[in-house]
Amino acid sequence: MSITSRNSSLLSAAAVPVALTVALLAGCSSDSDTTSAPGPVVSDASPGLDAGVPIPDGQIDDAVGKLDGLANDLMARSGVPGMAVAVVHGGKTVYAKGFGVRELGKSATVDADTVFQLASVSKSVGATVVAHEVGIGTVDWDTPVISKLPGFTLADPWVTDHLTISDLYTHRSGLPDHAGDGLEDLGYNRGQVLEKLRQLPLNPFRITYEYTNFGVTAGAEAVAAAAGTDWETLSQNTIYGPLGMTSTSSRFADYQARENRTVGHILEDGKYEVGPVRDADAQSPAGGVSSSANDMAKWLDMVLSGGQYQGQQIVRTDALVPAINPEIVSRHAQEIGERSGFYGYGFNVSDSAAGRVTASHSGAFLVGAGTNFVTIPSADVGIVVLTNGTPTGVAETLTAEFADLVQFGKITREWRPLYEASFASQADPEGELAGKTPPASPTPAPPTNQLTGDYGNPYWGPALVTQQNGALTLTMGPAAVTYPLTHWDGNTFTFPLSGENAPAGTVSKATFDGNSLTLEYFDHDHLGTFIRATPAE
Structure with missing residues (x-):
């Protein structure tokens, strides 16, 4: 896929x-x-x-x-x-x-x-923790999240005001599928991920089911704050x-x-x-x-x-x-x-x-x-x-x-x-180029100094492209996750991924275009374009 x-x-x-x-x-x-x-x-x-x-x-x-x-x-x-x-x-x-x-x-x-x-x-298991707090009156299943987590917001202010604990525990908040999981892979902590969810586009509220780990996490955090x-x-x-x-x-x-x-x-x-x-x-x-x-x-x-x-x-x-009822x-x-x-x-x-x-x-x-x-x-x-x-x-x-x-x-x-x-x-590998053979006679890559530098993205954060001995490397996130970039054709490079959210064999494109860099794997919510700030020397 x-x-x-x-x-x-x-x-x-x-x-x-x-x-x-x-x-x-x-x-x-x-x-x-x-x-x-x-x-x-x-x-x-x-x-x-x-x-x-x-x-x-x-x-x-x-x-x-x-x-x-x-x-x-x-x-x-x-x-x-x-x-x-x-x-x-x-x-x-x-x-x-x-x-x-x-x-x-x-x-x-x-x-x-x-x-x-x-x-x-x-x-x-966590839903029974919430149910305990509902039972003793700390919260209700329909308590607005913002009333307990004032700093938690989503892209739509109306949704933010009306979002409840139950909305997050039923995956009907409108957040896209597995929202925030990729940020976790890069080393962002719980608070950092929850803060960045506000940047994601939303699906229709309360009528769309999209499975979200960090949506549930936000609901749980609201309950813990109330307690x-x-x-x-x-x-x-x-x-x-x-x-x-x-x-x-x-x-x-x-x-x-x-x-x-x-x-x-x-x-x-x-x-x-x-x-x-x-x-x-x-x-x-x-x-x-x-x-x-x-x-x-x-x-x-x-x-x-x-x-x-x-x-x-x-x-x-x-x-x-209520937790064990169809919602x-x-x-x-x-x-x-x-x-x-x-x-x-x-x-x-x-x-x-x-x-x-x-x-x-x-x-x-x-x-x-x-x-x-x-x-x-x-x-x-x-x-x-x-x-x-x-x-x-x-x-x-x-x-x-x-x-x-x-x-x-x-x-x-x-x-x-x-x-x-x-x-x-x-568990099929992801990426347009996964399993494909590179061109036999690729168009040469742009000069290295046109590609290296500090790139930034409001959602994913900084991305650093460096070179050593003519080879390019991409580094991202608080955990400084490093991906080797391999030339594919022209201004397109590739890098492999593996781990919790990337099946074995997954390959992402990295496409350079002037001062922008688009990373295919990180673009599933159309947020995968990074802008270069300061070119490397």
């Missing part, structure tokens, strides 16, 4: 191909035999609690009993180094187990207490501490300090190898939580129990319920009769083929984390799967298989190829 139109749902603390997850979990049909039960489940309280397919006694236990085999099969087929799985049912953790190793080349194995980076599952503390401390005090989640944190330093933790692995040429370390502190509310299967089981139990845990009300039910269409049906997908406040919300509401979320770091949880509240069951490799749909496959077994008593389709294909397509 072209860089200017990318929709990299996989390639950030983000998230994952939400469209496929929703379509497959919510839109599948089943030909399963349901003759073992007398008929649909009917609620005296509300027709909305009715389910089309009953769950016979023992069926959930049978599903749990198949997890060892399913997990081991997925490990063997995918090659992912490590995995941890936990299931909660009836207010108890009924399954918690680790598979594989924490790090390739080392003997330490994964267990249910091994800490993984959650990536975008952090959004759902008079920082987000990381608020999360610990309201959720992690009360639930006894002793291996969970929203700080990267805590993850690094854990002895029993995984490292990320990146998939290249069909093989996993240890990847670069992913520090997601800048977008911690959206992608920076680390946790274990056992800890996440406690959190799932609390969510399934309407905010209660071991007899204690951690989050008020009436504050939590915006995240995936529109593609044909008549197909179910659409929805997003609540940090949760994907769907209707399964069995007629049961499911709440879920995936998390993905291209450099080494693939996570997913699925809850079926009407069955009082939830599953979480954590892996330490480039996401290829392993976590989603296992949760989908388990959800099938819970609801239908059998796996209704081959989930693995569907998820694998979706993740593979979203």
Whole structure:
């Protein structure tokens, strides 16, 4: 796909191909035999609690009993180094187990207490932090963000005045897809990224769904400001501490300090190898939580129990319920009769083929984390799967298989190829020239002294082009990220990118035109042109 139109749902603390997850979990049909039960489940309280397919006694236990085999099969087929799985049912953790190793080349194995980076599952965890504050009256879901973060503005003053915490947690603020993620890659911190979001063009407010890590982060920052503390401390005090989640944190330093933790692995040429370390502190509310299967089981139990845990009300039910309600269409049906997908406040919300509401979320770091949880509240069951490799749909496959077994008593389709294909397509290299061969007889480049110098851009900041021994180098951002420029043709150069938001093989054009320099990779919101201030000597 072209860089200017990318929709990299996989390639950030983000998230994952939400469209496929929703379509497959919510839109599948089943030909399963349901003759073992007398008929649909009917609620005296509300027709909305009715389910089309009953769950016979023992069926959930049978599903749990198949997890060892399913997990081991997925490990063997995918090659992912490590995995941890936990299931909660009836207010108890009924399954918690680790598979594989924490790090390739080392003997330490994964267990249910091994800490993984959650990536975008952090959004759902963070939504329960917000719900806690809603429950005690610190904020409301519809509190205007500007009332708690007076310095936070967007391009449209009217949107700024009316933007609420819920708008940011539902990705309906109008900010473009993955707004700010590229700034994080260059080393900008949380405050710097949030300040620069005001420069981005906006899509229609409250009717456009665009997945934004830093949009959620802004909403979380507003809640923390209202509570008079920082987000990381608020999360610990309201959720992690009360639930006894002793291996969970929203700080990267805590993850690094854990002895029993995984490292990320990146998939290249069909093989996993240890990847670069992913520090997601800048977008911690959206992608920076680390946790274990056992800890996440406690959190799932609390969510399934309407905010209660071991007899204690951690989050008020009436504050939590809105988060797990459809608020915006995240995936529109593609044909008549197909179910659409929805997003609540940090949760994907769907209707399964069995007629049961499911709440879920995936998390993905291209450099080494693939996570997913699925809850079926009407069955009082939830599953979480954590892996330490480039996401290829392993976590989603296992949760989908388990959800099938819970609801239908059998796996209704081959989930693995569907998820694998979706993740593979979203990991395609970006750039017009990616995979192409340079011209055999290129037009010569302009003289080096016409290209070097200090360039500036209001959104991306400074870009320095230097030369040494005739070779050009581009340096950008607070982290001084350096890209070697290779001549392609005339005034066009190229540079490779790799990392959290750039799949392997990504190539960007760098086009010089007088005193301007346009960087293709950074131009997806038409903000990629830099102006030279002072030519280098």
